[in-house]
Amino acid sequence: MPLRTIISIFNKDGQKVEALIQSMSRSFKMHVWAAPIKEDGSTVLEYKGTIQPLDQTDTIELEELVKRLYFND
Numbered sequence: 001m002p003l004r005t006i007i008s009i010f011n012k013d014g015q016k017v018e019a020l021i022q023s024m025s026r027s028f029k030m031h032v033w034a035a036p037i038k039e040d041g042s043t044v045l046e047y048k049g050t051i052q053p054l055d056q057t058d059t060i061e062l063e064e065l066v067k068r069l070y071f072n073d
Contacts, residue, residue: 030056
């Protein structure tokens, strides 16, 4: 069963960014979709790539990996 979670981060302008993270079956990697939240509260997530956390249940590690992936894009 895939693990899915939503993480909120903030970009350099202080705008809230939502990220959906989903584990890949038979792999330690996780897919990441992310996008800033618009003024009307909506968002359209864009695929950003994969991350490979040591612990998929550690939300702090997931948040840091998503930040690195999102801001290096």
